[in-house]
Amino acid sequence: MFQTMQQCTDFIFQLKASSYKGAPLESAQKILSALGHPEHKTKFIHFAGSNGKGSTLNATREILMAHGLKVGAFTSPHLERANERITINQQEISDKQFLHYANAVVQAVQDHLNGQFPSFFEIVTLIALQHFAHEKIDIALLETGIGGRLDVTNVITPEVSVITTISLEHTDMLGDTYALIAAEKAGIIKKGKPVVVGVENQEALKVIRQTALQQGAPLYLLHEAFHIERLQNGIFHYKEDSVIRHIQPAMEGAHQQNNAALAIKASQLILGHLQEDAVRTALQRAKWQGRFERFGQQLILDGAHNSEGTAALIQTLQQVEPTKKYHFLYAALQDKDHSVSIQMMERIATALYFTTIPMPRAASAQVLADQSEHFNKQVVEDWAHFLTEKLPQLAQDEVLIVTGSLYFIGEVRTFLKERGM
The missing domain is CATH 3.40.1190.10 (Mur-like, catalytic domain)
Incomplete structure (x- = not known):
């Protein structure tokens, strides 16, 4: 027991x-x-x-x-x-x-x-x-x-x-x-x-x-x-x-x-x-954590874990933040079709960043990045360090969207709350 x-x-x-x-x-x-x-x-x-x-x-x-x-x-x-x-x-x-x-x-x-x-x-x-x-x-x-x-x-x-x-x-x-x-x-x-x-x-x-x-x-x-x-x-x-x-x-x-x-x-x-x-x-x-959840004015967390979710995320971004430049940080599990979601983000992204969730079933950042043909893509080894460095560097017309697996969203939420962000 x-x-x-x-x-x-x-x-x-x-x-x-x-x-x-x-x-x-x-x-x-x-x-x-x-x-x-x-x-x-x-x-x-x-x-x-x-x-x-x-x-x-x-x-x-x-x-x-x-x-x-x-x-x-x-x-x-x-x-x-x-x-x-x-x-x-x-x-x-x-x-x-x-x-x-x-x-x-x-x-x-x-x-x-x-x-x-x-x-x-x-x-x-x-x-x-x-x-x-x-x-x-x-x-x-x-x-x-x-x-x-x-x-x-x-x-x-x-x-x-x-x-x-x-x-x-x-x-x-x-x-x-x-x-x-x-x-x-x-x-x-x-x-x-x-x-x-x-x-x-x-x-x-x-x-x-x-x-x-x-x-x-x-x-x-x-x-x-x-x-x-x-x-x-x-x-x-x-x-x-x-x-x-x-x-x-x-x-x-x-x-x-x-x-x-x-x-x-x-x-x-x-x-x-x-x-x-x-x-x-x-x-x-009726707010729901991890679904188009804002942390300040320039950071959005959204657990868009499949192509339909990504489509809804992009539609919402274009409705409520139509003039912003979009930076995406993406991590996912292996059991999803990532290519369609990545292609959707590519069409509107200023930059795409890929990282890996610390889980056995996680898709590697490199595998995800290899599915992207975006001119401004990057593999991020340490997402926590990336967020700490990236957020203060965002220009007024830029927004960072953390998306993909809800497990990843949970990790990021915990990190942000522990640091009072």
């Missing part, structure tokens, strides 16, 4: 892939049975999608909290410590609680799985489900890890499912077409339970429509069942049977307006009626 948080996280972090070789979700279901089925004691909203899950979940949380609900949230990845993944009304799970529930999982693994541990993500999901059940919350918001159909979070039956976007990511696990990936994400759609969808790719949408029809699940599609009217300065109207006017989300960019609209619809399906002022205030508060 774990005695300290350090001992616990050191052990579970190294559980990259399950040693349990049973049927999909079987290990989690055996453990949940041993724990008294905490997943049956909470109401849920389930979020899947290639991009925007976290931002949409966070906006939904703010809206529901603004209407007086006690809201749990399970998100990933964490940026600084594992406790960030499990919150109730934005209060992180304590070390004591985390250890208590982790040790309950360990006992169940020893008793029912012959000591064959599931993955890190599965264990943390099981910790979250116990915590939410024990604290008797009104609703929990769960973000999938990868995919949906076989993701461990899919042991729940949600009141509402949300699918944000579909892009070609994790193709080795989810399939190499929009239709195949959509089929995996659509696995969170449950019989008779409504699904809110922001997906625009037609190939993916066809699969989602078919799945919703097969499950008898009411489908609420952005730009079809509910709409956005975009105004100037990041303001929009939300339009359905009634209109919520002049919403200005804290998160910048058209894609964040889409995420906010999904959050409004998901919240309305839970609450029935929304208070307009509460919605406006909630979305003005």
